[in-house]
Amino acid sequence: MTIVSRDMSTLHTKNNLALLQTDGIPRTRLERLLRERAIRKAAKSPNDGEGEGEGSSTQAHESGEVELPSTQQESLSSDSGTSSRALNDQDSSEPTSKATASDDACEKKDSQASKQRLLVVANRLPVSAVRGEDDSWQLNVSAGGLVSALLGVKEFETKWVGWAGVTVDDDKGRQTLTQALAAKRCVPVFLDDEIVQQYYNGYCNNILWPLFHYLGLPQEDRLTTTRSFQSQFDAYKKANRLFADVVQEQYEEGDVVWCHDYHLMFLPKYLKEQNSSMKVGWFLHTPFPSSEIHRTLPSRSELLRSVRAADLVGFHTYDYGRHFVSACTRILGLEGTPEGVEDQGKLTRVSAFPIGIDSNNFIKALELPEVQMHIKELEETFAGRRVILGVDRLDMIKGIPQKALAFEKFLEENPSWQDKVVLLQIAVPTRSGVPEYQKLSSQVHEIVGRINGRFGTLTAVPIHHLDRNLDFHKLCALYAVTDVALVTSIRDGMNLVSYEYVACQASKKGVLILSEFAGAAQSLGAGAILINPWNVTEVASSISYALDMPADEREKRHYHNFKHVTSHTSQEWAATYVSELNDTIIEAQLRTTQIPPPLRIEVAVDRFTRSNNRFIILGFNATLTEPMNSVGRKDKLRPDLEEPLRKLCQDPKTTVLVVSGSGRSVLDDNFGDYSLWLAAENGVYLRVTTGEWMTTMPEHINMDWVDSVKQVFEYFTERTPRSQFELRDTSLIWNYRYSDAEFGRLQARDLLQHLWTGPISNAALDVLRGSRSVEVRALSVTKGAAIDRILRKIVQDKGIKKPIDYVLCIGHFLTKDEDIYSFFERPIPSDRPSSSSSSSASERPQAGVATPVRTGSRAANIRRQRSMSSLEPSTSISSLQSLQEQEGPSVLDLQADNYFSCAVARERSNSRYLLRSSDEVVQLLKEMADHVETNN
Numbered sequence: 001m002t003i004v005s006r007d008m009s010t011l012h013t014k015n016n017l018a019l020l021q022t023d024g025i026p027r028t029r030l031e032r033l034l035r036e037r038a039i040r041k042a043a044k045s046p047n048d049g050e051g052e053g054e055g056s057s058t059q060a061h062e063s064g065e066v067e068l069p070s071t072q073q074e075s076l077s078s079d080s081g082t083s084s085r086a087l088n089d090q091d092s093s094e095p096t097s098k099a100t101a102s103d104d105a106c107e108k109k110d111s112q113a114s115k116q117r118l119l120v121v122a123n124r125l126p127v128s129a130v131r132g133e134d135d136s137w138q139l140n141v142s143a144g145g146l147v148s149a150l151l152g153v154k155e156f157e158t159k160w161v162g163w164a165g166v167t168v169d170d171d172k173g174r175q176t177l178t179q180a181l182a183a184k185r186c187v188p189v190f191l192d193d194e195i196v197q198q199y200y201n202g203y204c205n206n207i208l209w210p211l212f213h214y215l216g217l218p219q220e221d222r223l224t225t226t227r228s229f230q231s232q233f234d235a236y237k238k239a240n241r242l243f244a245d246v247v248q249e250q251y252e253e254g255d256v257v258w259c260h261d262y263h264l265m266f267l268p269k270y271l272k273e274q275n276s277s278m279k280v281g282w283f284l285h286t287p288f289p290s291s292e293i294h295r296t297l298p299s300r301s302e303l304l305r306s307v308r309a310a311d312l313v314g315f316h317t318y319d320y321g322r323h324f325v326s327a328c329t330r331i332l333g334l335e336g337t338p339e340g341v342e343d344q345g346k347l348t349r350v351s352a353f354p355i356g357i358d359s360n361n362f363i364k365a366l367e368l369p370e371v372q373m374h375i376k377e378l379e380e381t382f383a384g385r386r387v388i389l390g391v392d393r394l395d396m397i398k399g400i401p402q403k404a405l406a407f408e409k410f411l412e413e414n415p416s417w418q419d420k421v422v423l424l425q426i427a428v429p430t431r432s433g434v435p436e437y438q439k440l441s442s443q444v445h446e447i448v449g450r451i452n453g454r455f456g457t458l459t460a461v462p463i464h465h466l467d468r469n470l471d472f473h474k475l476c477a478l479y480a481v482t483d484v485a486l487v488t489s490i491r492d493g494m495n496l497v498s499y500e501y502v503a504c505q506a507s508k509k510g511v512l513i514l515s516e517f518a519g520a521a522q523s524l525g526a527g528a529i530l531i532n533p534w535n536v537t538e539v540a541s542s543i544s545y546a547l548d549m550p551a552d553e554r555e556k557r558h559y560h561n562f563k564h565v566t567s568h569t570s571q572e573w574a575a576t577y578v579s580e581l582n583d584t585i586i587e588a589q590l591r592t593t594q595i596p597p598p599l600r601i602e603v604a605v606d607r608f609t610r611s612n613n614r615f616i617i618l619g620f621n622a623t624l625t626e627p628m629n630s631v632g633r634k635d636k637l638r639p640d641l642e643e644p645l646r647k648l649c650q651d652p653k654t655t656v657l658v659v660s661g662s663g664r665s666v667l668d669d670n671f672g673d674y675s676l677w678l679a680a681e682n683g684v685y686l687r688v689t690t691g692e693w694m695t696t697m698p699e700h701i702n703m704d705w706v707d708s709v710k711q712v713f714e715y716f717t718e719r720t721p722r723s724q725f726e727l728r729d730t731s732l733i734w735n736y737r738y739s740d741a742e743f744g745r746l747q748a749r750d751l752l753q754h755l756w757t758g759p760i761s762n763a764a765l766d767v768l769r770g771s772r773s774v775e776v777r778a779l780s781v782t783k784g785a786a787i788d789r790i791l792r793k794i795v796q797d798k799g800i801k802k803p804i805d806y807v808l809c810i811g812h813f814l815t816k817d818e819d820i821y822s823f824f825e826r827p828i829p830s831d832r833p834s835s836s837s838s839s840s841a842s843e844r845p846q847a848g849v850a851t852p853v854r855t856g857s858r859a860a861n862i863r864r865q866r867s868m869s870s871l872e873p874s875t876s877i878s879s880l881q882s883l884q885e886q887e888g889p890s891v892l893d894l895q896a897d898n899y900f901s902c903a904v905a906r907e908r909s910n911s912r913y914l915l916r917s918s919d920e921v922v923q924l925l926k927e928m929a930d931h932v933e934t935n936n
């Protein structure tokens with residue numbers, strides 16, 4: 001990402017869409033992403049190409065970024081007795097309190113001026129701080145896959161925001177730690193002990209973590225537990241606010257903000273509330289469980305909604321993403337699409353981005369003298385024995401007890417191996433403040449002790465169990481010398497240990513036994529032996545198979561995995577994610593240009609009050625009723641619309657028409673006692689409420705297909721619980737809005753497939769897909785076709801003399817029915833609404849009315865186009881043409897400023913304006929009704 005990428009980020013920052021559309025940047029998402037990828041590849045210098053992973057450690061070290069310490073010294077922290085990776089950019093072991101934030105920042109700015117700025121926000125910073133005397137700070141690399149992977153990301157000008165793993169209550173300490181961290185491009189979020197206990201140990205690691213790994217919620221045995229869940233959830237939100245505040249302080253326009261993991265599910269929402277134009281991504285490092293698991297969580301909806309505020313939501317695997325979309329459709333009732341989750345036109349893109357490692361760093365580390373020395377030591381220690389390696393945080397998800405049991409079974413079944421093989425298990429202590437982790441530690445020790453007692457000898461034990469964090473060089477050496485890596489996670493977001501093992505096995509070509517419940521199984525499945533860790537017998541026989549595997553099979557398997565690990569690096573992962581996030585914003589901007597502007601209600605009302613003969617056309621479903629996705633919706637007029645509608649209907653200067661796809665009885669029930677016009681079945685039936693229904697059905701309408709379609713709809717209704725179908729005179733509708741959303745959608749897909757390609761595909765019918773329905777209609781039955789006939793009838797019936805000078809047409813119409821909007825438009829592209837109507841409307845390319853629309857010629861035109869001129873209503877409606885012939889001038893005298901077509905709760909529409917929901921329809925009609933009162 002060098003010069004060309006910078007051009008891209010300039011485009012993003014400036015939202016320069018005009019430029020975007022004219023300078024050759026492709027318009028489709030895939031084309032843009034392919035191009036970005038090509039640019040990234042081309043921008044790699046030839047030197048970067050040594051080894052597949054780009055961005056070598058040396059390079060990163062020189063730029064002063066935080067990195068895995070292949071080029072740094074490592075230190076054993078003598079006071080704690082544990083081995084850790086000390087991390088300083090100038091000097092690896094000295095305390096860093098003297099480093100100043102400003103010096104460092106300036107230096108970085110110059111060297112990284114061309115890079116995209118990236119704010120990485122994660123609960124844990126890549127370094128954990130330990131306070132020394134004199135307010136000095138030692139910064140040690142934190143353990144865990146998230147940190148390892150993100151340390152490999154070097155393409156961006158990255159700043160980290162997170163918790164340093166330590167409580168600092170005094171101002172001086174906070175100040176010095178902030179300075180020390182600034183040298184690592186890290187910014188601390190300070191959490192007090194109470195928050196850490198409630199948020200991190202409590203809500204994150206005792207509730208979300210087990211739940212997301214299918215271990216269920218903790219059992220409650222008394223009400224105080226419920227109360228503590230609530231206080232943990234409150235602390236979770238509070239902690240997320242603290243993160244949001246720090247991000248806000250650090251944010252500069254154009255930055256990409258990348259939020260990580262289950263600790264920060266509220267962060268996207270808080271950030272967008274603070275700044276809606278911020279580019280916000282969220283990535284989950286754990287699995288996202290099936291919606292059936294997620295729905296057990298009391299705060300399930302709030303969490304989903306908050307994550308949805310992000311522009312891009314990423315997961316390690318397609319399955320996790322699918323579960324998330326499914327939870328949003330089933331729990332929030334939103335629309336899941338192949339692209340993500342949609343709510344009233346707002347798309348949250350959901351994709352899989354499998355993480356990788358900085359493979360080059362591992363490969364190069366193997367050449368270092370210290371690593372070679374460790375390799376030699378290990379070879380000597382384990383001479384004559386094969387070594388099976390396990391490296392895990394001591395976490396219940398890692399299946400360490402299962403691993404030990406499988407190894408026990410293997411020894412039991414293979415006595416000849418008993419003194420020739422050892423299981424070397426590194427169990428890095430983690431989250432020791434959570435009681436479940438303390439229990440696990442004792443459990444594992446007990447099992448290991450028992451097995452060693454059973455199979456050990458005076459001089460050797462079969463399991464070497466180390467409860468500690470290893471330094472990087474020792475870890476690399478272990479990866480390189482061992483014969484088999486055994487990963488038995490019962491669930492694991494990805495599992496980077498398996499990647500790291502493969503990266504270090506270029507010479508030995510050891511075997512990877514990998515749990516099928518780790519995300520890594522999807523990428524390393526070709527080369528690994530996949531196992532179900534719960535099946536102890538299977539794992540035991542896989543160990544046996546691995547130890548006896550012939551060299552050529554090991555080579556082949558290793559080759560597959562090595563290729564994957566070295567090409568799908570952490571750098572690639574981050575670059576792909578950020579590139580998609582940037583593109584998601586471009587896409588949203590492009591979509592915006594296709595979205596009509598919001599209706600300015602005050603303008604519509606103002607024009608209404610100044611006109612003398614108004615025509616108001618209202619859709620019914622989701623326009624005058626509750627929104628589509630509210631549970632238990634009935635086809636019923638909203639109670640808050642009754643009064644305003646009644647007032648409007650009583651106004652002598654206003655004619656109100658409700659036009660709906662619904663049948664006559666639905667409209668009768670809702671509007672029988674109002675004084676207005678009703679058009680049922682998309683205008684096939686018409687009546688003024690004081691009169692009888694009449695048909696406006698066109699002649700020669702072909703309905704031969706009805707029986708065949710009916711049979712198909714019956715078939716799908718029987719097989720889709722809670723779906724229903726309705727037979728109308730000119731249409732059939734199958735709707736599944738009360739069915740399981742995903743199943744309904746799959747059924748609809750099958751149904752559509754059959755209608756489009758099956759035996760009735762040549763019938764004279766239109767197939768229309770609604771958001772949760774499929775409708776089949778006679779050809780050319782649309783609201784736009786009907787409005788012509790309806791208008792004629794109304795004009796004739798009311799004996800209208802004064803031309804109609806104001807039209808408001810609002811509805812949640814299917815695309816096909818949007819021809820009702822264009823009926824009142826005059827197709828002259830150069831015409832524009834005058835500026836007084838609405839400034840945003842004047843920017844709309846499709847708005848084309850400027851001069852009076854003469855209904856006679858317009859209607860005739862439409863009739864010609866649609867071959868709908870010959871109408872035979874049961875009650876005669878004479879043609880408007882003849883009406884005009886009889887009565888002289890036009891009945892429509894519509895200035896552009898006085899025509900308002902509005903789609904309700906739609907994202908894209910041919911209408912001039914949008915109303916977000918039926919709530920806004922209520923507001924509009926109320927304000928109009930208020931003016932009727934005062935004016936008349």
Ligand SMILES: O=P(O)(O)OC[C@H]1O[C@H](O[C@H]2O[C@H](CO)[C@@H](O)[C@H](O)[C@H]2O)[C@H](O)[C@@H](O)[C@@H]1O
Pocket residue numbers: 124143144145146147149261285286355430431492493494495496
């Ligand atoms: O920060 P801690 O509470 O000490 O825990 C360490 C990290 O554990 C989890 O790692 C996950 O991320 C890895 C990289 O994507 C993935 O390979 C692994 O399967 C996950 O378990 C956790 O998600 C991180 O937030 C923690 O920092």
Ligand SMILES: O=c1ccn([C@@H]2O[C@H](COP(=O)(O)OP(=O)(O)O)[C@@H](O)[C@H]2O)c(=O)[nH]1
Pocket residue numbers: 142143144145146148149391392393426428468469470471475494495496497498500
């Ligand atoms: O003593 C150790 C052992 C392991 N790791 C690192 O911890 C990470 C574990 O990541 P993984 O994705 O396997 O699981 P997680 O712990 O994140 O759940 C790997 O990068 C290891 O290199 C470490 O820092 N110190």
